[in-house]
Amino acid sequence: MRYVVxxxxxxxxxxxxxxxxxxxxxxxxxxxxxxxxxxxQWSITIEGASHEVTVVxxxxxxxxxxxxxxxxxxxxxxxxxxxxxxxRVSGGRTELRAPMPGLLKALHVKExxxxxxxxxxxxxxxxxxxxxxxxxxxxxxxRIAASAGTKVEGGALLLVIASD
Amino acid sequence: xxxxxxxLGLRAxxxxxxxxxxxxxxxxxxxxxxxxxxxxxESYLNAAGLIEVAKRSGCxxxxxxxxxxxxxADFAQAVGEAGLVFVGPPASVQRALGEKTAARQLAxxxxxxxxxxxxxxxxxxxxxxxxxxxxxxxxxxxxxGGGGKGMRSVTREEDLAAAxxxxxxxxxxxxxxxxxxxxxxxxxxxxxxxxxxxxGHGRVVWLGERDCSIQRRHQKLVEETPGPAVDDPLRARLxxxxxxxxxxxxxxxxxxVEFLVDPSGAxxxxxxxxxxxxxxxxxxxxxxxxxxxxxxxxASGEPLPLAQQDVVRRGAAxxxxxxxxxxxxxxxxxxxxxxxxREPAGPGIRVDSALFVGMTxxxxxxPLLAKVIAYGRDRPEAIVRMRRALAEMRVAGIxxxxxxxxSVMSDQTFASxxxxxxxxxxxxxRLVAELSDGAAVAGALxxxxxxxxxxxxxxxxxFDSAWARAGREDALR
Numbered sequence: 001m002r003y004v005v006x007x008x009x010x011x012x013x014x015x016x017x018x019x020x021x022x023x024x025x026x027x028x029x030x031x032x033x034x035x036x037x038x039x040x041q042w043s044i045t046i047e048g049a050s051h052e053v054t055v056v057x058x059x060x061x062x063x064x065x066x067x068x069x070x071x072x073x074x075x076x077x078x079x080x081x082x083x084x085x086x087x088r089v090s091g092g093r094t095e096l097r098a099p100m101p102g103l104l105k106a107l108h109v110k111e112x113x114x115x116x117x118x119x120x121x122x123x124x125x126x127x128x129x130x131x132x133x134x135x136x137x138x139x140x141x142x143r144i145a146a147s148a149g150t151k152v153e154g155g156a157l158l159l160v161i162a163s164d
Numbered sequence: 165x166x167x168x169x170x171x172l173g174l175r176a177x178x179x180x181x182x183x184x185x186x187x188x189x190x191x192x193x194x195x196x197x198x199x200x201x202x203x204x205x206e207s208y209l210n211a212a213g214l215i216e217v218a219k220r221s222g223c224x225x226x227x228x229x230x231x232x233x234x235x236x237a238d239f240a241q242a243v244g245e246a247g248l249v250f251v252g253p254p255a256s257v258q259r260a261l262g263e264k265t266a267a268r269q270l271a272x273x274x275x276x277x278x279x280x281x282x283x284x285x286x287x288x289x290x291x292x293x294x295x296x297x298x299x300x301x302x303x304x305x306x307x308x309g310g311g312g313k314g315m316r317s318v319t320r321e322e323d324l325a326a327a328x329x330x331x332x333x334x335x336x337x338x339x340x341x342x343x344x345x346x347x348x349x350x351x352x353x354x355x356x357x358x359x360x361x362x363x364g365h366g367r368v369v370w371l372g373e374r375d376c377s378i379q380r381r382h383q384k385l386v387e388e389t390p391g392p393a394v395d396d397p398l399r400a401r402l403x404x405x406x407x408x409x410x411x412x413x414x415x416x417x418x419x420x421v422e423f424l425v426d427p428s429g430a431x432x433x434x435x436x437x438x439x440x441x442x443x444x445x446x447x448x449x450x451x452x453x454x455x456x457x458x459x460x461x462x463a464s465g466e467p468l469p470l471a472q473q474d475v476v477r478r479g480a481a482x483x484x485x486x487x488x489x490x491x492x493x494x495x496x497x498x499x500x501x502x503x504x505x506r507e508p509a510g511p512g513i514r515v516d517s518a519l520f521v522g523m524t525x526x527x528x529x530x531p532l533l534a535k536v537i538a539y540g541r542d543r544p545e546a547i548v549r550m551r552r553a554l555a556e557m558r559v560a561g562i563x564x565x566x567x568x569x570x571s572v573m574s575d576q577t578f579a580s581x582x583x584x585x586x587x588x589x590x591x592x593x594r595l596v597a598e599l600s601d602g603a604a605v606a607g608a609l610x611x612x613x614x615x616x617x618x619x620x621x622x623x624x625x626x627f628d629s630a631w632a633r634a635g636r637e638d639a640l641r
Contacts, residue, residue, distance in 0.1 A: 003611075003615065005608040007599065007611065012604065012605070014608050014609065022609055024608065029605060029609070031606070035613070037503075037504055039614065039617035040503055040504050041558075042609070042610050044606040044609055046602055046606060049602045051602060051606030051607075052558075053607055053609070053610025054610075055560055055610075055614050056563065056564075057560075057563055058618075061611070061614070063610060063614075064560070065599065066555070067556065067557075067570065068599060068603065069566065070607060074615040099498075100498055100527060101499060101527050102527060105333065106329075123329075123330070125333075126497050126527045129381075129497065130330045130334055131497075132330070
């Protein structure tokens with residue numbers, strides 16, 4: 001199976017054969033790979049050089065490679081053929097989701113309001129701090145999906161902005 | 165705190181809220197008692213419940229830690245009235261210094277400069293009037309507060325109402341009262357604080373400063389001593405000012421006098437933290453003292469075992485506060501389960517940590533996870549050791565501030581020592597990492613193995629082991 005991996009600003013193509021061999025950008029890689037923590041951490045030596053890869057978070061995927069943090073994406077060939085990954089924005093509608101669980105202290109907008117990008121639209125209290133959540137895009141508030149004074153889960157839809 | 169108790173041969177009793185049952189402090193202590201549900205108001209801020217546990221478990225003294233009730237005069241008083249020793253300044257001192265506008269008055273009378281400001285403000289329109297008089301930018305600060313909680317910087321009148329809402333709201337949550345006041349914001353200041361110790365026999369000493377300028381929203385992220393902008397004469401002036409304030413207040417036990425220092429070396433009194441600071445280990449590193457141990461000795465009535473001339477400072481120390489916050493996403497706090505931890509060690513490294521594998525990081529409390537402290541003979545050595553320690557450290561399962569701290573230790577401005585409290589707001593997540601070719605290959609393989617582990621787990625587990633075995637065998641040839 002062929003994969004396209006982005007690590008920070010780098011893009012690499014990895015082929016993993018059914019025999020477990022890797023090729024990278026069509027060159028064979030002599031790597032000794034040990035999974036030291038299941039699905040979390042690998043010790044990888046390549047021609048004597050010792051590396052360690054740790055999955056810091058799944059979603060979004062973030063790797064720690066030898067003490068360097070990297071925003072990472074992996075797309076396999078099937079997904080590539082299907083047109084890649086989908087985003088949160090579609091048809092001029094932008095969603096604001098709770099970035100973490102907490103208490104939705106206040107909504108500063110109501111349905112129908114016009115907002116500018118980055119305008120503070122809600123206050124979420126978590127970890128003893130009030131966090132101003134900002135509009136992810138400019139437009140009209142098409143829908144309010146949560147009410148002030150309630151607890152929300154991380155990732156919960158708070159409001160939708162339509163950019164007309 | 166528990167470690168210092170044990171070093172002195174004292175038994176330590178911990179308390180925990182329902183969600184902290186698994187916490188490390190529970191396991192490190194000799195005894196541990198539940199104190200209530202997760203919500204701080206019903207557990208760690210429940211003074212009556214805490215005192216009841218202290219009496220029931222046979223404690224002699226109560227150490228309030230840092231945060232929660234550590235600067236609450238009513239709590240200090242209630243502890244004393246219950247026949248227990250409070251490890252910290254008495255209620256009268258906490259009242260005199262804990263109310264920030266009263267503390268400013270006391271400092272003025274002791275001949276220490278303070279920034280222009282107001283008394284407690286009645287409402288947002290009073291704040292507007294005061295801000296116009298003083299001139300923007302201004303700071304809104306909780307009158308009962310400390311440690312930067314609820315503080316808001318306001319640069320334009322349009323933003324004042326929102327800042328007022330946030331500041332009074334957070335003041336209510338953190339300190340149980342919404343009162344705020346306002347003061348002039350000093351441009352490009354450094355946040356420098358002076359550690360003091362005062363015993364019950366009239367002796368007050370200062371142990372040197374800590375520069376805490378690397379802050380985000382007035383929460384400290386990196387602290388160091390000596391302060392890069394503090395020379396011997398300024399250190400002596402700050403020490404003298406801190407001791408004058410302590411004497412004027414009749415201070416007892418450990419405390420920290422905070423100052424803002426501008427690029428010219430002028431300074432203004434900020435506030436007194438009537439408790440131990442989170443960052444006290446860097447002072448311990450350069451003085452060789454155990455501040456918690458000294459707190460306990462002072463609380464038991466012993467005289468300080470050292471005079472000012474006995475305070476010897478050697479080398480330099482830095483602390484990084486590793487928090488459950490995502491620096492690549494506006495430092496948003498993140499809760500979740502810790503999947504993996506490796507803490508650094510080696511020459512000059514100390515780690516005070518709450519981390520363990522399987523820990524659920526609660527969103528109810530402060531996001532501090534661990535403190536990494538590096539000591540060196542001088543500042544460059546401390547930085548090199550910190551850089552190495554942070555590169556060694558692994559935390560997985562939730563995003564942490566590690567990427568931020570790693571980048572600070574390689575930052576030219578930090579290395580030069582010429583940074584101020586605006587450092588974090590000017591900091592940009594560096595998405596383009598300097599990755600060697602070998603590390604990039606390893607990272608790409610790791611990413612693929614991770615992706616495989618996710619799909620395989622969902623579809624056919626037997627293939628996983630067979631494939632992994634094949635991969636290992638192949639690689640071993």
